[in-house]
Amino acid sequence: MYGVNKVLGIDLFSSESEGGYRGFYARNTITLTPKSVNDIHKRGGTILGTSRGGHDTTKIVDSIQDRGINQVYIIGGDGTQKGASAIYEEVRRRGLKVVVAGIPKTIDNDIPVIDKSFGFDTAVEEAQRAINAAHVESESIENGIGVVKLMGRNSGYIAMYATLASRDVDCCLIPESPFYLEGPGGLFQYIEKKLKEQGHMVIVVAEGAGQDLVSESIQSMQKQDASGNKLLQDVGLWISQRIKDHFAKHSTMNINLKYIDPTYMIRAIPSNASDNVYCTLLAQSVIHGAMAGYTGYTSGLVNGRQTYIPFYRITETQHKVVITDRMWARLLSSTTQPTFWCAKDVIEDKREEELFDQSGDDDEQCPDANSIANEIIHIPNNSVKV
Numbered sequence: 001m002y003g004v005n006k007v008l009g010i011d012l013f014s015s016e017s018e019g020g021y022r023g024f025y026a027r028n029t030i031t032l033t034p035k036s037v038n039d040i041h042k043r044g045g046t047i048l049g050t051s052r053g054g055h056d057t058t059k060i061v062d063s064i065q066d067r068g069i070n071q072v073y074i075i076g077g078d079g080t081q082k083g084a085s086a087i088y089e090e091v092r093r094r095g096l097k098v099v100v101a102g103i104p105k106t107i108d109n110d111i112p113v114i115d116k117s118f119g120f121d122t123a124v125e126e127a128q129r130a131i132n133a134a135h136v137e138s139e140s141i142e143n144g145i146g147v148v149k150l151m152g153r154n155s156g157y158i159a160m161y162a163t164l165a166s167r168d169v170d171c172c173l174i175p176e177s178p179f180y181l182e183g184p185g186g187l188f189q190y191i192e193k194k195l196k197e198q199g200h201m202v203i204v205v206a207e208g209a210g211q212d213l214v215s216e217s218i219q220s221m222q223k224q225d226a227s228g229n230k231l232l233q234d235v236g237l238w239i240s241q242r243i244k245d246h247f248a249k250h251s252t253m254n255i256n257l258k259y260i261d262p263t264y265m266i267r268a269i270p271s272n273a274s275d276n277v278y279c280t281l282l283a284q285s286v287i288h289g290a291m292a293g294y295t296g297y298t299s300g301l302v303n304g305r306q307t308y309i310p311f312y313r314i315t316e317t318q319h320k321v322v323i324t325d326r327m328w329a330r331l332l333s334s335t336t337q338p339t340f341w342c343a344k345d346v347i348e349d350k351r352e353e354e355l356f357d358q359s360g361d362d363d364e365q366c367p368d369a370n371s372i373a374n375e376i377i378h379i380p381n382n383s384v385k386v
């Protein structure tokens with residue numbers, strides 16, 4: 001449509017074995033043609049490879065400049081969008097006529113402003129298989145407990161949506177909602193109640209949930225590796241062990257707990273139909289934006305409308321579950337789990353609310369999507385035309 005005749009991909013698997021951002025200055029690229037990418041949506045993972053870790057923005061822009069690249073499309077999560085923003089700033093500082101645009105891809109759904117990131121829907125759908133297995137296993141044995149760990153380092157979206165979709169989950173633990181184990185209103189009391197009521201239960205835990213409790217516990221057990229480094233525990237394994245220990249010591253109930261960790265299996269599957277359509281939409285509109293002369297944006301849906309969002313809006317916060325929002329309230333109502341709020345939290349929350357009201361700011365942490373949508377639709381003057 002636009003007569004583009006050369007598309008390069010930064011490739012992890014050629015000689016220098018550097019993928020992701022560092023691949024830019026490692027001279028390894030592959031030519032992408034309609035034929036070579038025709039079937040990639042039917043495979044999981046990425047044909048270009050992926051990486052974590054630091055990189056040198058100056059060297060990346062040197063490489064873009066040396067190669068004469070005039071449009072750069074960067075695919076990834078919130079960290080990747082921050083990296084893209086840094087590249088955009090450097091390109092702008094040098095006055096280069098190069099478009100830098102981001103495509104939001106992460107199963108965690110932790111990118112702000114947009115309705116959802118590419119991959120999230122697939123992850124929620126695939127998580128159903130693990131939750132279903134946990135349900136079947138727990139239902140098949142007396143006092144069965146199925147524990148499923150899902151990804152979500154800082155944001156509990158996969159866990160929350162997978163729980164809501166399944167309706168077999170009795171308790172969902174996410175990073176945004178602190179919980180406690182012992183005493184009235186705690187997790188152990190709730191488990192006992194659920195087992196007495198229905199004889200089995202399913203717990204979903206996001207990998208970033210309860211990290212404060214896990215690290216406290218590790219310190220008290222003083223587990224160390226051979227070099228003396230503290231060993232970090234997996235929250236799923238940790239919570240499973242704590243539940244087993246509690247019921248062995250303090251209860252006459254014999255529990256049967258099965259722990260399922262499907263995290264990488266979920267991330268590795270091919271995207272589902274809904275994500276494939278979303279990906280097509282993202283890909284086409286990110287290019288239309290560049291061809292229309294915009295740069296410094298992430299492409300995404302906001303309130304169902306395709307938008308170009310300036311990087312500074314995408315990188316200023318992280319998308320997290322708001323536990324005072326309706327969606328979390330729906331989850332609490334569906335699972336009947338405790339809120340794990342104690343009197344102290346409620347008093348603190350009220351105090352924060354009062355301070356908020358005084359400052360006249362509606363939602364500082366998590367900007368309202370509607371107000372941002374208005375800003376985005378009229379954004380062109382915030383982006384730089386090349």
Ligand SMILES: Nc1ncnc2c1ncn2[C@@H]1O[C@H](COP(=O)(O)OP(=O)(O)O)[C@@H](O)[C@H]1O
Nearest residue numbers: 021052053054076077078079080082083086106
């Ligand atoms: N603030 C930042 N500035 C520049 N680059 C960043 C920043 N945060 C993350 N990155 C880079 O983005 C890449 C991906 O980030 P990472 O957090 O691992 O994954 P994700 O994109 O899924 O959040 C890494 O190469 C990382 O160095």
Ligand SMILES: O=P(O)(O)OC[C@H]1O[C@](O)(COP(=O)(O)O)[C@@H](O)[C@@H]1O
Nearest residue numbers: 052077105106107108119151152153
């Ligand atoms: O072990 P790895 O490969 O670093 O991946 C684990 C992390 O990746 C994430 O799933 C995010 O992955 P994506 O952003 O690639 O979808 C986090 O939830 C998790 O902590």
